[in-house]
Amino acid sequence: MKDPMSDTHDTHEQPPQQPPPPPIEPEVDEHEVNADQNAEEQVLCADTLLEGVDYLGEGYHSLNHYFRSVLEEHMDPAVHWTLDCVDWRQIRSKMEGDRYRYCIESGSVFRIELPAPDDPAAP
Numbered sequence: 001m002k003d004p005m006s007d008t009h010d011t012h013e014q015p016p017q018q019p020p021p022p023p024i025e026p027e028v029d030e031h032e033v034n035a036d037q038n039a040e041e042q043v044l045c046a047d048t049l050l051e052g053v054d055y056l057g058e059g060y061h062s063l064n065h066y067f068r069s070v071l072e073e074h075m076d077p078a079v080h081w082t083l084d085c086v087d088w089r090q091i092r093s094k095m096e097g098d099r100y101r102y103c104i105e106s107g108s109v110f111r112i113e114l115p116a117p118d119d120p121a122a123p
Contacts, residue, residue, distance in 0.1 A: 052113035056102075063102055064088040066109045067095065 049055060060066040068083050071091075075083075096102060101112045 049110075054111040054113075056109040056111055058108040060104060060107055060109055063092060063104050063109065066102070066104070067091050 056066065060069070067088060068086075071083060071086075072080055092102065098117070099114055101114060103110050103112065
């Protein structure tokens with residue numbers, strides 16, 4: 001242990017510690033970011049959807065929420081409470097049938113038309 005009253009210097013003193021340098025962040029090209037955002041926006045545009053895919057709206061947290069909204073549009077508000085008793089799997093099954101499938105992505109709802117089954121009577 002070093003005596004504080006001693007006037008001798010410790011020859012093994014360590015130099016002061018330097019903090020590590022900050023991490024290097026990659027440079028962000030604003031043109032690339034804007035191009036990515038534009039491409040993402042175009043996916044939801046009706047003009048860029050594939051044939052057989054319909055954009056039905058946005059702001060839904062589930063397909064049940066979407067189906068309920070569709071049904072509420074055609075009902076008197078005084079009876080909206082009846083929708084609390086609905087079997088949403090059955091509603092979805094009826095709305096899809098053999099022709100469509102519904103999907104939701106980031107709050108946007110899409111209806112995908114299924115290919116027609118092969119006609120067994122066709123040559």
